[in-house]
Amino acid sequence: MSATSVKRSGRSRPKTRTGCRTCKQRKIKCDERRPSCANCIKRGVECAFNKSTATSSSLSPTADSQSCSTSIGDQIANLPAGFGFIDFEILHHFTVSTCFTISSEPLVRNTLRVTLPQIGFANDYVLHAILSVAALHLSHCKTEKSAFYISHAIQHHRIASATAVPLLSKISAENCVPICMFSALTFIFALASPRQPEDFLVVKSSTVPIWLLLLKGVHSVIEAESETITSSPLVAIFQHNLQEENFTRSLPIDTNESFVELENNIDIYNRSYPTKCRILHEAVSKLKRSYILVYGEDRLSSNAIKYVFTWLYHISDDFLKLLKEIDQEALCVLGYFCVLLKQQENSWWIEGWATHLVSKIYSQLDELHRLWIRWPIEQIGWVP
Structure with missing residues (x-):
């Protein structure tokens, strides 16, 4: 076979034009499954086909049902062994x-x-x-x-x-x-x-x-x-929807007073440790933001369960280090987080955590620091 004929053969090879738009943009082979191809499912992105493609595919009255059944069959076939x-x-x-x-x-x-x-x-x-x-x-x-x-x-x-x-x-x-x-x-x-x-x-x-x-x-x-x-x-x-205006609202009055007391205690007992003081204040500041989001407008937000854990998402490695060392003041800050947990105990996977955690914190604190978490204890309703 001549080089010319090989070249012609290459030009005449048919190209598929029916793949989804995402696969075309990524220049990869699409299996053309409906409603989502395997590549888009694996990446978790939206799968969309051109209207012309959808029209040609729907010419056969059984095309959609065949595609659906093939997709389900392939999914079952791809289930883990055992x-x-x-x-x-x-x-x-x-x-x-x-x-x-x-x-x-x-x-x-x-x-x-x-x-x-x-x-x-x-x-x-x-x-x-x-x-x-x-x-x-x-x-x-x-x-x-x-x-x-x-x-x-x-x-x-x-x-x-x-x-x-x-x-x-x-x-x-x-x-x-x-x-x-x-x-x-x-x-x-x-x-x-x-x-x-x-x-x-x-x-x-x-x-x-x-x-x-x-x-x-x-x-x-x-x-x-x-x-x-x-x-x-x-x-x-x-998408957390943590818009800046959410952070400018005030805490409910009783909550705000309790946080003021906590922050004052941190300042008084850490005057000689400016770095630790900064780490604790940063953790408290982020926790106050979660309180504002959870209680927005003095009532529980519909997104409360998501905002409760925003604090865990953002706490610093330095604060985690203090908790690992069972630092008394860091444990007190964690005690204030327990109040947010208590508000979500209607969820089966959170149930019991607030009481468990505040009791563990209390057992690790000396008599002085136990007074720091009187407000969380009263809000949770736990009796030492």
């Missing part, structure tokens, strides 16, 4: 029940119910994380089988972590969305898991738990891959 009947039960429970307990926002609920499982089908570790949270919820609902579901939850989260944690050092536009979802699910898993006596929530056995490192890491991921996140169907979950 996926059994009990896992189908747990996954079903997530879509009909658990997802509605995570957020009160309709957009977030629908995203968790519809989009998150799709991402799980394309990323095994996300699917295992979904199952770990749903299994813990089942253990809460079906107390007679609690140990059975807790065992499944722990197993699924171990499998998820084995794959996801090594990816944290390799975050890119390709995996940032599933990594963020794994981090969020791990956070819920950690709070919903059976508590240990020594658990201080943000410090356990003098170490920072992996869920908090993941939660704080999400901040840098969102900043680095903001374009991917904002173009993703999951934007409703990660």
Whole structure:
């Protein structure tokens, strides 16, 4: 065969023009599945086809049904090895029940119910994380089988972590969305898991738990891959809407007076330690912002559950170091956070944390510093 004929053969090769717009922009092969192709599902971004493509595809009366059935079949085929009947039960429970307990926002609920499982089908570790949270919820609902579901939850989260944690050092536009979802699910898993006596929530056995490192890491991921996140169907979950005017409102009067007392105590007892004083004041300032967002206009915000954990998302490594050292003043600041937790105890995965945490803090304080947290104790209703 001559070189000329080879060249002609190359020019005459047919090109596909029916891929989704996202794949075309990225110049990668699209499998053209409806309503979302595999590439877009894996990245967690919106999948859109040109109208002309949709029109040509709809010429056949069975095209949509064939595409749907193929997509479902492929999803089932791509389920992790060993996926059994009990896992189908747990996954079903997530879509009909658990997802509605995570957020009160309709957009977030629908995203968790519809989009998150799709991402799980394309990323095994996300699917295992979904199952770990749903299994813990089942253990809460079906107390007679609690140990059975807790065992499944722990197993699924171990499998998820084995794959996801090594990816944290390799975050890119390709995996940032599933990594963020794994981090969020791990956070819920950690709070919903059976508590240990020594658990201080943000410090356990003098170490920072992996869920908090993941939660704080999400901040840098969102900043680095903001374009991917904002173009993703999951934007409703990660968009905090922390507008500057929210921070200019005043705290409720009784709350404000209590914070003034806390800040005065910090100043009085840390005059010789300006660096520590700065770290503590910074943590208190950020906590006051969470209070303002949660209680906006002197009432609980509809986004309260999200704003409660804004503080954990933003606390500094220096403050965490103080908590690891069981510093008395840092523990007192953490005690004020317990009041926010108490407001959200109608959520099964937060239930009991406020009382557990304030009691642990109280046990570590001397008599003087116990007086610092009288207001949180009274607000929570715990009796020492």
